[in-house]
Amino acid sequence: ELVAPVSSQELSALLIALAAFPGHNRVRVRGALPSAPYVALTRACVEPFGASIEVAAEDGGDVYEVHGPLLAPAQPLAVEPDxxxxxxxxxxxxxxxxxxxxxxxxxxxxxxxxxxxxxxxxxxxxxxxxxxxxxxxxxxxxxxxxxxxxxxxxxxxxxxxxxxxxxxxxxxxxxxxxxxxxxxxxxxxxxxxxxxxxxxxxxxxxxxxxxxxxxxxxxxxxxxxxxxxxxxxxxxxxxxxxxxxxxxxxxxxxxxxxxxxxxxxxxxxxxxxxxxxxxxxxxxx
Missing domain, CATH: 3.65.10.10 (Enolpyruvate transferase domain)
Incomplete structure (x- = not known):
């Protein structure tokens, strides 16, 4: 559980770490999430590596469902400009x-x-x-x-x-x-x-x-x-x-x-x- 995060980086780091493991893990966030678009970017970035992250509102907070593991993609990835x-x-x-x-x-x-x-x-x-x-x-x-x-x-x-x-x-x-x-x-x-x-x-x-x-x-x-x-x-x-x-x-x-x-x-x-x-x-x- 992540309470009152001060940065989206806290959540992104947890999501990526959990995505490395096989199976299903959850992160509950209580309180406002700063800079939410960066977490949306994290969710998009794990998909080419075979993982997925879903989010839903639950009990006064957001719950992120992480399904891993991360796997090397079969084809080269094109990375867009920063x-x-x-x-x-x-x-x-x-x-x-x-x-x-x-x-x-x-x-x-x-x-x-x-x-x-x-x-x-x-x-x-x-x-x-x-x-x-x-x-x-x-x-x-x-x-x-x-x-x-x-x-x-x-x-x-x-x-x-x-x-x-x-x-x-x-x-x-x-x-x-x-x-x-x-x-x-x-x-x-x-x-x-x-x-x-x-x-x-x-x-x-x-x-x-x-x-x-x-x-x-x-x-x-x-x-x-x-x-x-x-x-x-x-x-x-x-x-x-x-x-x-x-x-x-x-x-x-x-x-x-x-x-x-x-x-x-x-x-x-x-x-x-x-x-x-x-x-x-x-x-x-």
């Missing part, structure tokens, strides 16, 4: 005002982070899916109000789009964004709400934040004229976010660039391939 990484790439193109696509990521993906396309449209970008994959075109032009409870890994990218809008906005109301559903971000590799708030404030933006939200609005343009070093606190997703912000604001540097190796070791090279100017500087002690 949607959270694809969101970073698509956002980079959008902030630069260009057009780009990630083939292989479709609207039928089990990944909840495919909703980046929907969120990008909320910021005024043209974005969608076609038979080949996901595409985006044009810069973000307006602030957005997004509930990211189901896909919190998109929050850093959404915050970067919000920052790009706020830095360019002529009217405060049109340049203000509100991101909610962020309660799980405080328990990630860093306190992502605080880290984002601190970094975006250094860009001269007006940033409000609480236990589960970020509000990003235009601020004092004069405060953003000096070179700024943004510290991702060793968190790969914070480094991605600050790199995206550097495409919208001049003289922005990202400390500890090597932290991206956790999920995307070639990130800086790939960003340069997209047309960004990436330089390495030694920070003064």
């Amino acid at each position: 949607a959270s990484a694809a969101a970073v790439a698509l956002a980079a193109v959008a902030i630069g005002g260009g057009a780009g696509r990630v083939d292989g990521l479709t609207e039928h993906s089990a990944q909840g982070d495919r909703r980046f396309v929907e969120h990008a449209r909320a910021f005024g970008c043209a974005a969608g899916f076609d038979a080949a994959g996901a595409w985006i075109e044009g810069a973000p032009t307006r602030g957005a109000r997004l509930d990211l409870a189901g896909e919190p890994d998109l929050a850093p990218v959404a915050a970067s789009l919000a920052a790009a809008v706020a830095l360019r906005a002529r009217e405060r109301e049109l340049g203000t964004s509100l991101l909610t559903g962020l309660a799980t971000l405080r328990g990630k590799e860093s306190d992502r709400i605080a880290c984002l708030a601190r970094g975006l404030a250094r860009l001269g933006l007006s940033v409000g934040h609480g236990p589960d939200f970020l509000r990003i609005a235009p601020g004092d343009a004069a405060a953003s004229s000096d070179a700024r070093v943004l510290d991702p606190l060793g968190d790969h997703r914070m480094a991605f976010a600050f790199a995206l912000c550097s495409l919208a604001a001049p003289r922005v540097y990202v400390a500890d660039p090597g932290c991206v190796s956790k999920s995307w070791p070639s990130f800086w090279r790939d960003l340069a391939k997209c047309g960004a100017r990436v330089e390495t500087h030694a920070l003064e002690a």
Whole structure:
């Protein structure tokens, strides 16, 4: 029994472990499950390996029925692109005002982070899916109000789009964004709400934040004229976010660039391939 989980990863880990065993096992979850789409992704991912996970409401909670074991598939598997990484790439193109696509990521993906396309449209970008994959075109032009409870890994990218809008906005109301559903971000590799708030404030933006939200609005343009070093606190997703912000604001540097190796070791090279100017500087002690 899993009571009041703080992350969907707790349940996903248990489900995968139980799926390795033959026969039938059960996990009961009591309390709200954060980031539920990631558990749906876990359920989809075990199916090609011969296991199944079914869920039903029972006695005030959800019961997950796990049928194993996991077996090697008879045929090679095609793994689709990671949607959270694809969101970073698509956002980079959008902030630069260009057009780009990630083939292989479709609207039928089990990944909840495919909703980046929907969120990008909320910021005024043209974005969608076609038979080949996901595409985006044009810069973000307006602030957005997004509930990211189901896909919190998109929050850093959404915050970067919000920052790009706020830095360019002529009217405060049109340049203000509100991101909610962020309660799980405080328990990630860093306190992502605080880290984002601190970094975006250094860009001269007006940033409000609480236990589960970020509000990003235009601020004092004069405060953003000096070179700024943004510290991702060793968190790969914070480094991605600050790199995206550097495409919208001049003289922005990202400390500890090597932290991206956790999920995307070639990130800086790939960003340069997209047309960004990436330089390495030694920070003064």
